[in-house]
Amino acid sequence: MDSFEGQSEGSAMISKEPENFIVPAMKKCSRCGIEKPLTEFYRNNASKDKTTSSCKICLKASLKVYNQSEKGKARQKAQYRAF
Numbered sequence: 001m002d003s004f005e006g007q008s009e010g011s012a013m014i015s016k017e018p019e020n021f022i023v024p025a026m027k028k029c030s031r032c033g034i035e036k037p038l039t040e041f042y043r044n045n046a047s048k049d050k051t052t053s054s055c056k057i058c059l060k061a062s063l064k065v066y067n068q069s070e071k072g073k074a075r076q077k078a079q080y081r082a083f
Contacts, residue, residue, distance in 0.1 A: 024049070025037065025038065029041075029053075029054055029055040029058055030053040031055070031058040032054075032057075032058050034055070038051055040055045040057070041055055042059065
């Protein structure tokens, strides 16, 4: 028997996404505006296409700027104290 636990053989998995939704091979970054392949984006299961809206390079750059700001330094200090 090839069925999963708790599922009968006749039941099917229910998808939340519409049947006509097709994942594109390329995507435009919301920060830099450059169209890039999906491999240049982090995974985000909450989004429709399962990727972040900004590319990896833009997210790393914005995180670096945030971590160097006063707010970012305070957060890092608070997290360090928690451990």
